[in-house]
Amino acid sequence: MNRNSIFALAKQGLKANKKSTKTIIAMMAVSMIIIIPVFVLLMGVSVSMNAELNKAPYLLYLSASFEDYRQNEKGASRLAGYERADRRIVYEEYTLTDEFLSVEVNMIVEDREFSLAGETSNIAILDAEKSNILLPKNFDKAGGLFVEGCDEAFSGDGRGQIILSQALLDKLGLSAHDVYGKEVSIYANSRQQEVDGYVCYKYRVVGVIKSRFYNEFKKETEHPMRSWFFVVDTNVYRNDEPVLRLVGGSEGYANIADKVSLNQEQRYMMLDIGKSHFRNTSVYVEADSYRDLLLTKEGIADEHVGESAAFSGYRLLYKIAQSLGFMLMLTGIVLLIVTIAYYFLNVRFDVEKRKKYMMMLRAMGAQKQDLPKIYMVQAIIICAKASAIFATIGFGVCVGIKYAVNAVMKLGVPGAMTAISISWLSIIVPIIAMVALIFATAIFIGYASVKSVSKKEIIETLRGE
Amino acid sequence: MIVLKDLTKEFGKESNKVVALDNVSCELPQGKFISIVGKSGCGKSTLLNLIGGLEKPTSGSVIIDGVDLYAKKESELAYYRNKTIGYVFQDFYLEPELSVIDNVSVPLIIAGKKAQEISRLAQDRISALGLESKTNEPTKNLSGGQKQRVAIARALVADASIILADEPTGNLDSDNSSEVVAILRRLADEGKTVIMVTHNLEEARQADITVEMKDGKIVEIKDRQ
Structure with a gap:
């Protein structure tokens, strides 16, 4: 038919x-x-x-009670536990330099190897002379060094302050003195300013993270690189006192806002990139890792806790x-x-x-x-x-x-x-x-x-x- | 000429095998009104179905106009049924919710005719069978005799040369039965080959040729002409 x-x-x-x-x-x-x-x-x-x-971007000024925060012989540090996909409990410890402790900053930028996890954030550090950019020496887009983390915490005019990791500086053959107070341009996912064909935005270097330690199964090991750090989790200090904490990330704003506004003290998993599953009050990710944060409103001034009326x-x-x-x-x-x-x-x-x-x-x-x-x-x-x-x-x-x-x-x-x-x-x-x-x-x-x-x-x- | 050659049809498996047709051979001329008579279960309907290409024989062949029906492919057999055969059944098998014209149109739709032609041909056939006033009436509203006339119209609409009627009057009263047999008689007079299975000997006598069957065999062929 x-x-x-x-x-x-x-x-x-x-x-x-x-x-x-x-x-x-x-x-x-x-x-x-x-x-x-x-x-x-x-x-x-x-x-x-x-x-x-x-x-x-500054919608969420969150403060954790920061029980994990402590002073140590190397400076200020914090301890955050996180569980990797293979179920190992991993602790990390930041040790911050004096410079970091003495200035007001609004973010930490993590360093990472581009190729490690196959992630595609192209954050490049460009030519210093042309665009007042530091850290140009070993830049190689295919396999070079990258700074990341700014994308979520920063927007608007694309200017701000930055702390770089010592590990990054070491790789570039620079010291903290070379970069302190200078401006760097960072290429990050179609941001505002274009420099030499890259879309960049600029930061003034205000500190250097000297070193980080990871405590895995209670065995202290120094990891020079991490591939999964995507969440920005910054403590802001003034005169050695933590005044506020800025939490941001590729995911999780709404969830954090939700929990904090309810003034619920609960364990909260900060997401990395990847699929997430919500179960009770925890978030589980399928991919790399996540952090476990304790978020409360305790101990911070009201003006720092807020969100827009629209939100x-x-x-x-x-x-x-x-x-x-x-x-x-x-x-x-x-x-x-x-x-x-x-x-x-x-x-x-x-x-x-x-x-x-x-x-x-x-x-x-x-x-x-x-x-x-x-x-x-x-x-x-x-x-x-x-x-x-x-x-x-x-x-x-x-x-x-x-x-x-x-x-x-x-x-x-x-x-x-x-x-x-x-x-x-x-x-x-x-x-x-x-x-x-x-x-x-x-x-x-x-x-x-x-x-x-x-x-x-x-x-x-x-x-x- | 319709030639039946060593035609056997068995139903069921080994243990309860039933032989409906047992090595039947005969030649039936075209353009005649042929009735097939015999007791229930003697194989009348099976013979009709084999001629119509509705059932495959266990063995033997049905040769129509020199072509073995069951040597054809499935698609060719379907085409043959559409172009050559018109069926009229005791139970009509009409779509009750559809109108007379919709029911009559079906063979033409299957044949792939255009809408205008379908409408014209179907209307002609409906009129020829005296149903013009019922053209758009759902068939569920018709009497038994009218339904059978619709079924005949449907069988004829694609200009089939062979009309196979399996106890077409089985569900009708005597007046309607006579009317249906008269229509079939008229069709044979117009040159169609009409093969009718019936129990009714009076109706069978209206045919030019009567084939009498018993226990799956043809026992007598009477040619009244």
Whole structure:
């Protein structure tokens, strides 16, 4: 049979089951209309929240009680335990130089070997003479030295202060005196200023981390390089006193903010790059490593603990959206499952009911393989109709939610937040994903249900055997 | 000419094997009204199904116009059924929710005809069988006799040269039965080959040729002409 014939017979099949076809289309559309806006809303709020966080690099001035912090004979140090993917408990100890202790800084930049973990942050130190940059000597983009960590803690005008590690300086053949007070440019993931073809931003060197010690299984070993350090965790000192602590990282802002604002003292795993799993109050990562931090608001001045009003708004909205979303999502998913089950049963019932008619089709010249095709086309027609309805209404609902939420938030939250950014993409992607899902399911059901019937003998089936 | 050569059809496995057709051979002329009679289980319907390419014989061959039906591929056999054969069954096998014209159109749709042609041909056949007032009526609303006329219209719509009717009057009252047999008679007069399986000897007498069967064998072929 040609394509037109299959399409015409599929249409006839739907006409023959008009009532159940309409019910299926309605159920599919309604379940999608419930599910899609929830996805979109959650995505939109989450994106907006992250954007807000990125706008405010100093959003989170957190202070840990810093029980691990201690003075030692080499300077100030802190001890943080972390567990590696291989489940070994590893402790690290920082020993900081005097210079570090005597100045106010806002970040620590870790050194790392580019090739160690195959990570791709290209942070390059460029030519000093041309751009007032230090540390140019051994720079080699392919396998040279890199500084990192600034990306998350810094943004805005791209200027700030920096502490470099002694290990890095050693590798470059420089001393702390060579770099202290000078400006370095750092290439970091499409940042603001371009120098010699690299996009850079600049820091004044205010300190050097002299050395670091790692205590692994209680055996003290010095590790010159680490590949996994991505989280920025900085203590800010004034006159030997820790005044505040800045915590940042590629992930975890929202989580930290959440926990701190609740004033919950709990063990918190600071993420490295990689997939994360939340379990109770801990975060586990699949990849390299993470740190275990104890975060409380204890011992810091109120003005240092804060977040923007907009962020507050987003977080409130996110929580509302999450709670509502959970209920709606559950309803939608249950409805979707019921729809699919109903569709499945309906197709099975229809196939059973029309078995003899299908054999008549074969008696009239249809081939075995034509029958599943007819049901597949039926599935496509049903899904296309349902999709057209839910995509149109779902899209409208999404846009409506976007504006409604904005309006409500502007009324109810002090320091009104900016609009939630629900992009077209975040609406279209879930819609396409859902359309693909129901198409795939329906086509599979349509095909699989008829396949076995189509193989039956014509006369035996007509006789009802 | 329809030639049946050493045609045997067995059902079931060794222990409970049933021989529905036992080495049947005969030649049936085309363009005639042929009735097949005999008691239940004598193999009438099986013979009809084998001629129609609906069932494969255990052995032997069905040769129509010099071509062995069961030497054909599955797709060729499907094409043969669509182009050459029209079936009329006791149970009609119509789609009850669809209209008369939708049901009648099916063989033409399978044949890949264009919508306009389908509509024209189907309408012609419906009119020829006196059902024009029911064209858009769902077949579930029709009487038994009307349903069988729809089934005949469907069998004829693709211009099949052989009409196979398996007890077409089995579910009809006497008036409707007579009407259906008369239609089949008329079709044979118009040059179609009509082969009808029936229990009813009165109906069988309307045919040009009567094939009598017993225990899977042909016992007599009566040519009334």
